[in-house]
Amino acid sequence: MDLTLRVWRQAGPKAAGDFKTYHVEDVSRDASFLEMLDQVNEALNAQGEEPIAFDHDCREGICGMCGVMINGTPHGPQRGTATCQLHMRKFSDGDMITVEPWRAAAFPVLRDLVVDRSPFDRIIESGGYITAPTGSAPDANLIPVPKDAVDSAFDAAACIGCGACVAACPNSAANLFTAAKIAHLNLLPQGQAERWNRTVAMVETMEEWFGSCTNHGECETACPQEISIDFIAWMNADYVRAQFKNPSKTGRDNL
Amino acid sequence: MSYTISDSTMDDALDAKVPDGPIQEKWDNHRFSIRLVNPANKRKYKIIVIGTGLAGASAAATLGELGYEVQVFTYHDSARRAHSIAAQGGINAAKNYPNDGDSIFRLFYDTVKGGDFRSREANVYRLAQVSNEIIDQATAQGVPFARDYGGLLDNRSFGGAQVSRTFYARGQTGQQLLLGAYQALARQVGSGQVQLHNRIEMLDVVVKEGRAVGVVVRDLITGEITSHSAHAVVLATGGYTNVYFLSTNAMACNVTAAWRAHHKGAYFADPCFTQIHPTCIPASDEHQSKLTLMSESLRNDGRIWVPKDREDARAPNDIPEDDRDYYLERQYPAFGNLVPRDVAARAAMRVIDSERGIGPLENGVYLDFKNSIDRLGEGTIEERYGNLFEMYERITDEDPYSVPMRIYPAPHYTMGGVWVDYNLQTTIPGLYALGEANFSDHGANRLGASALMQGLADGYFVLPYTIGDYLADWLNTEPVPTDDPAFTRAEADIADRTKRFLDIGGTRSVDWFHRELGKIMIEQCGISRSREGLEKALGEIPALEQEFWNDLRVLGDDMSVNQSLERAGRVADFFELAQLMCRDALDREESCGGHFRIEHQTEEGEAKRDDENFSFVSAWEWSGEGEAQHLHKEALAFEYVKPTQRSYK
Ligand SMILES: Cc1cc2nc3c(=O)[nH]c(=O)nc-3n(C[C@H](O)[C@H](O)[C@H](O)COP(=O)(O)OP(=O)(O)OC[C@H]3O[C@@H](n4cnc5c(N)ncnc54)[C@H](O)[C@@H]3O)c2cc1C
Numbered sequence: 050m051d052l053t054l055r056v057w058r059q060a061g062p063k064a065a066g067d068f069k070t071y072h073v074e075d076v077s078r079d080a081s082f083l084e085m086l087d088q089v090n091e092a093l094n095a096q097g098e099e100p101i102a103f104d105h106d107c108r109e110g111i112c113g114m115c116g117v118m119i120n121g122t123p124h125g126p127q128r129g130t131a132t133c134q135l136h137m138r139k140f141s142d143g144d145m146i147t148v149e150p151w152r153a154a155a156f157p158v159l160r161d162l163v164v165d166r167s168p169f170d171r172i173i174e175s176g177g178y179i180t181a182p183t184g185s186a187p188d189a190n191l192i193p194v195p196k197d198a199v200d201s202a203f204d205a206a207a208c209i210g211c212g213a214c215v216a217a218c219p220n221s222a223a224n225l226f227t228a229a230k231i232a233h234l235n236l237l238p239q240g241q242a243e244r245w246n247r248t249v250a251m252v253e254t255m256e257e258w259f260g261s262c263t264n265h266g267e268c269e270t271a272c273p274q275e276i277s278i279d280f281i282a283w284m285n286a287d288y289v290r291a292q293f294k295n296p297s298k299t300g301r302d303n304l
Numbered sequence: 305m306s307y308t309i310s311d312s313t314m315d316d317a318l319d320a321k322v323p324d325g326p327i328q329e330k331w332d333n334h335r336f337s338i339r340l341v342n343p344a345n346k347r348k349y350k351i352i353v354i355g356t357g358l359a360g361a362s363a364a365a366t367l368g369e370l371g372y373e374v375q376v377f378t379y380h381d382s383a384r385r386a387h388s389i390a391a392q393g394g395i396n397a398a399k400n401y402p403n404d405g406d407s408i409f410r411l412f413y414d415t416v417k418g419g420d421f422r423s424r425e426a427n428v429y430r431l432a433q434v435s436n437e438i439i440d441q442a443t444a445q446g447v448p449f450a451r452d453y454g455g456l457l458d459n460r461s462f463g464g465a466q467v468s469r470t471f472y473a474r475g476q477t478g479q480q481l482l483l484g485a486y487q488a489l490a491r492q493v494g495s496g497q498v499q500l501h502n503r504i505e506m507l508d509v510v511v512k513e514g515r516a517v518g519v520v521v522r523d524l525i526t527g528e529i530t531s532h533s534a535h536a537v538v539l540a541t542g543g544y545t546n547v548y549f550l551s552t553n554a555m556a557c558n559v560t561a562a563w564r565a566h567h568k569g570a571y572f573a574d575p576c577f578t579q580i581h582p583t584c585i586p587a588s589d590e591h592q593s594k595l596t597l598m599s600e601s602l603r604n605d606g607r608i609w610v611p612k613d614r615e616d617a618r619a620p621n622d623i624p625e626d627d628r629d630y631y632l633e634r635q636y637p638a639f640g641n642l643v644p645r646d647v648a649a650r651a652a653m654r655v656i657d658s659e660r661g662i663g664p665l666e667n668g669v670y671l672d673f674k675n676s677i678d679r680l681g682e683g684t685i686e687e688r689y690g691n692l693f694e695m696y697e698r699i700t701d702e703d704p705y706s707v708p709m710r711i712y713p714a715p716h717y718t719m720g721g722v723w724v725d726y727n728l729q730t731t732i733p734g735l736y737a738l739g740e741a742n743f744s745d746h747g748a749n750r751l752g753a754s755a756l757m758q759g760l761a762d763g764y765f766v767l768p769y770t771i772g773d774y775l776a777d778w779l780n781t782e783p784v785p786t787d788d789p790a791f792t793r794a795e796a797d798i799a800d801r802t803k804r805f806l807d808i809g810g811t812r813s814v815d816w817f818h819r820e821l822g823k824i825m826i827e828q829c830g831i832s833r834s835r836e837g838l839e840k841a842l843g844e845i846p847a848l849e850q851e852f853w854n855d856l857r858v859l860g861d862d863m864s865v866n867q868s869l870e871r872a873g874r875v876a877d878f879f880e881l882a883q884l885m886c887r888d889a890l891d892r893e894e895s896c897g898g899h900f901r902i903e904h905q906t907e908e909g910e911a912k913r914d915d916e917n918f919s920f921v922s923a924w925e926w927s928g929e930g931e932a933q934h935l936h937k938e939a940l941a942f943e944y945v946k947p948t949q950r951s952y953k
């Protein structure tokens with residue numbers, strides 16, 4: 050198929066960017082979206098124009114490195130699918146496709162389609178872990194964990210940290226990302242000791258960097274792992290409870 | 305071009321430092337006899353860790369917890385992105401929770417046998433010993449391993465084993481284990497104990513007076529080249545499978561860190577031991593950029609077959625049982641679809657070579673779930689493999705619940721790597737190698753679910769002990785300052801090399817060269833190798849390499865994000881590595897594990913080892929630009945698992 054691409058080109062973090070139009074011919078229906086971009090880059094390089102910079106690595110939808118706005122939608126038209134797993138058969142011959150980087154104040158553009166997502170790491174560093182220094186763990190089967198609890202924790206833990214939720218949100222909020230990690234850890238028995246402090250620390254770090262959630266729900270639609278916004282409600286509830294009477298002092302979930 | 309066998313002898317200088325005593329006691333004795341650094345002194349040491357995959361993140365987190373001052377570098381934008389994240393199937397441990405006869409000794413035995421008797425027994429035994437602690441550690445961190453309805457941990461079986469010892473987290477085990485290690489690392493970063501540098505690529509190890517004293521790195525955003533010094537350097541930089549271009553590895557995986565260390569004196573071991581994974585989605589066209597793995601765990605519930613008649617053009621579901629050849633079950637009745645990877649991959653290759661391959665390009669075999677779905681229900685299959693089935697459907701546009709998957713072998717893992725002793729120290733004192741970057745534990749073939757185990761064993765439980773013994777010598781010394789000529793020279797070399805790529809001004813892209821190199825490698829040094837083919841490759845690769853240095857086109861500059869420039873450096877190193885792989889494969893006049901020389905096979909077409917002449921680790925020493933590397937041999941002794949012809953019949 051033949052396509053017309055409008056791609057955001059920006060030489061560096063401080064440079065002004067704009068859209069450039071490229072015509073691409075002979076794209077295979079079986080190619081992935083990123084393979085299509087590879088093809089464009091081959092052609093650009095041959096013509097003496099610098100290739101488009103974009104982030105990617107696993108190309109299997111799991112590392113969270115890829116992600117661009119495709120016609121205004123994070124990761125493009127297929128639900129539950131990261132950019133690298135989107136295939137060209139979802140487009141038609143003659144389509145015009147607009148490709149942009151994530152747009153969010155917390156994710157500045159580094160070049161072309163590449164953005165800096167390091168504030169996500171700041172949120173995790175503030176409390177997105179269970180303290181278990183190497184060597185200190187008891188036998189893994191000492192604490193049975195109900196299967197349902199693990200399954201829910203897993204649904205949240207599946208987050209790949211790509212940033213699509215932030216890109217989708219009109220307020221550039223990171224609530225889905227933060228809630229997913231809080232839920233993963235807070236749902237498990239191992240995560241209880243730090244539950245309340247974790248929630249407060251992570252929510253507050255999130256607020257330093259990102260906008261506020263006003264329940265648009267765009268994040269859930271954009272999420273390649275289809276993580277549910279119910280986790281946000283859950284995080285909010287934990288946050289309120291942690292504020293209201295700091296249960297970490299009692300070590301008990303006694304509210 | 306003709307080639308003579310490298311001249312070398314067993315090498316006494318290559319001391320693996322395996323502790324004395326019965327194998328069960330070696331690790332304990334060793335931990336007792338090596339020197340420790342007392343807690344108050346740990347903060348006086350600086351350690352650099354390169355890489356934040358399972359091996360690097362677990363090591364950096366643990367070293368930080370112990371009180372060392374740690375600097376970590378990764379070329380990824382976040383520590384969470386390392387290639388380890390993509391591991392699907394699971395991680396082994398000798399817990400014996402299912403009570404099916406597993407033990408540390410059995411895991412050890414299976415791994416040595418699975419590796420076709422080309423690994424170091426003492427290392428493998430230690431790996432089996434610490435395997436159980438890994439599961440405890442990961443569970444404590446909140447890794448959501450699969451559980452049964454009683455809330456206890458569930459296990460599955462994996463290729464090459466007759467017990468269920470594989471712990472898993474849906475089809476995303478690597479993701480969840482890496483997130484566990486990443487979060488432990490993040491805790492250290494948050495507390496300031498560990499400093500993490502993202503989007504920074506290490507381009508050289510700095511060696512002074514025979515020991516590693518630091519690294520030189522390049523900032524991938526600004527292009528800035530800087531030096532960092534430390535008392536010890538740890539490489540956890542992953543494997544080199546992308547030398548084949550098309551592989552299951554993440555696009556950025558490369559050999560550069562290991563290769564730069566090799567130039568500086570680290571021996572490179574068993575480079576020809578690479579693994580072709582039997583179950584990947586077949587390539588569909590020219591533009592394909594990578595191959596996608598379908599986890600080996602699928603072989604638990606899927607049956608592999610091809611039509612008996614090569615002319616059979618019917619859709620798979622229309623082919624009756626009698627007209628199907630379940631060739632693994634037929635050839636290997638004891639293990640059936642669960643034979644080790646090398647055996648399964650070669651069996652698939654034989655089928656395809658005999659023109660019985662299926663699919664549009666006749667480059668696949670069927671992996672069929674119909675029987676399991678009938679027996680267990682679609683729900684159970686979905687629970688076990690749902691995300692893999694979805695991934696398959698997204699890529700191929702076919703529904704594996706109703707149509708058998710098409711699969712094909714693809715390059716996947718490298719058993720070879722930087723040579724290390726029992727302490728995981730390379731031949732450069734103060735330089736350590738962990739995870740897939742080292743060669744140590746898998747011999748000539750890695751069993752499924754053992755790489756995650758090894759990476760985490762190295763990082764959580766081995767290196768943090770063994771490094772103390774080296775550090776003890778350097779108490780109250782300052783790291784070498786970064787204005788030392790050793791550093792400034794290395795910086796200048798890197799700046800020159802970077803400029804050189806930009807100045808070639810040729811016509812072809814980096815990817816073009818990489819793809820061409822990959823074609824030679826898969827053809828001649830892939831699933832099967834021959835003297836003739838390897839010699840041919842050793843003629844073709846230098847010619848292509850020459851062309852690379854004359855005709856490469858890298859546009860842009862070195863002061864901003866330049867992804868072609870990043871790849872140019874990696875591909876340049878792949879060219880050198882590829883030649884060493886071919887030489888190693890030529891030298892090894894036997895077949896073992898993933899190394900299959902067509903000249904050395906049994907009548908049934910199985911790998912034929914030559915223990916008398918090749919029971920050694922080949923360890924190659926860099927001899928300078930333009931010179932052939934020198935071969936050293938570490939003799940392998942098997943006291944506990946007697947080498948036999950592997951049989952999975
Ligand atoms: C698709 C797939 C599925 C797999 N499934 C399984 C499985 O089910 N079970 C199993 O046991 N194994 C599996 N494996 C193998 C296993 O995932 C890997 O062997 C293992 O994760 C490697 O971990 P590592 O920490 O050694 O390296 P990696 O995870 O590759 O990490 C390398 C790190 O080094 C950094 N790095 C590298 N070079 C540089 C440099 N020059 N400068 C700065 N940083 C650098 C990278 O940024 C990265 O952080 C699978 C592999 C693949 C490809």
Ligand code: FES
Pocket residue numbers: 104105106107108109110111112113114115116131132133134209
């Ligand atoms: S490249 Fe890894 S998720 Fe897309």
